[in-house]
Amino acid sequence: AQTVTQSQPEMSVQEAETVTLSCTYDTSENNYYLFWYKQPPSRQMILVIRQEAYKQQNATENRFSVNFQKAAKSFSLKISDSQLGDTAMYFCALRQGAQKLVFGQGTRLTINP
Amino acid sequence: DAGITQSPRYKITETGRQVTLMCHQTWSHSYMFWYRQDLGHGLRLIYYSAAADITDKGEVPDGYVVSRSKTENFPLTLESATRSQTSVYFCASSERGRGNTEAFFGQGTRLTVV
Numbered sequence: 001a002q003t004v005t006q007s008q009p010e011m012s013v014q015e016a017e018t019v020t021l022s023c024t025y026d027t028s029e030n031n032y033y034l035f036w037y038k039q040p041p042s043r044q045m046i047l048v049i050r051q052e053a054y055k056q057q058n059a060t061e062n063r064f065s066v067n068f069q070k071a072a073k074s075f076s077l078k079i080s081d082s083q084l085g086d087t088a089m090y091f092c093a094l095r096q097g098a099q100k101l102v103f104g105q106g107t108r109l110t111i112n113p
Numbered sequence: 114d115a116g117i118t119q120s121p122r123y124k125i126t127e128t129g130r131q132v133t134l135m136c137h138q139t140w141s142h143s144y145m146f147w148y149r150q151d152l153g154h155g156l157r158l159i160y161y162s163a164a165a166d167i168t169d170k171g172e173v174p175d176g177y178v179v180s181r182s183k184t185e186n187f188p189l190t191l192e193s194a195t196r197s198q199t200s201v202y203f204c205a206s207s208e209r210g211r212g213n214t215e216a217f218f219g220q221g222t223r224l225t226v227v
Contacts, residue, residue: 006155028186033212045218052213089157099144099163099207100171101216103155 002027003028004094006104013082014112020067021077021107023092030054034068034075039089048090050073077107079109087111116140119204119219126194126226132191134222136204143188143209147171147179148214149200156203162187163209194226 013019036048092104117138148156158171160179178190207216
């Protein structure tokens with residue numbers, strides 16, 4: 001069975017700081033995909049970044065980057081130069097076949113002015 | 114409007130009543146999903162569908178029924194609502210692809226069972 005674990009229920013940093021959100025997962029497959037979704041107070045789910053397991057290079061999207069450690073089954077999200085608009089719930093997710101996403105419990109991130 | 118829409122946005126119902134949550138997408142995506150979001154659990158898959166007339170159970174299907182007679186619609190029915198089904202429900206859709214395709218989510222339905 002696939003599982004995704006986010007061990008940090010809440011985090012808080014000052015604006016402009018860098019913050020890293022942790023995610024570990026478990027799967028028996030070799031081919032899978034990992035995602036980070038953001039959920040602001042509006043409740044809308046927004047894709048932040050995605051990583052294909054067979055690609056060794058870490059994905060980056062502007063201020064967002066991941067540290068993908070396949071052997072350790074770790075997929076952390078780094079947000080650089082954090083902004084007030086980054087305040088949200090962040091979910092790590094794993095997809096393996098059938099397009100189903102398995103989500104972690106979420107990390108509530110607060111960016112303070 | 115293009116996209117994926119859920120209705121209603123908010124619903125209060127009584128224990129034992131039947132309630133249906135609607136989901137409509139305009140992209141003709143093959144896959145559609147229903148998730149529930151609860152504090153401490155993230156999003157958990159209730160049911161999903163790979164195409165019209167094809168549905169399958171997810172992680173927490175008990176007490177729910179789905180149908181998909183048309184590609185664009187994927188309603189979720191609670192046959193006899195219970196307080197444990199109080200939650201925020203999300204519908205999502207995605208294209209058939211390699212697995213890196215983005216899943217698009219509706220804005221959620223907050224359901225309260227009293």
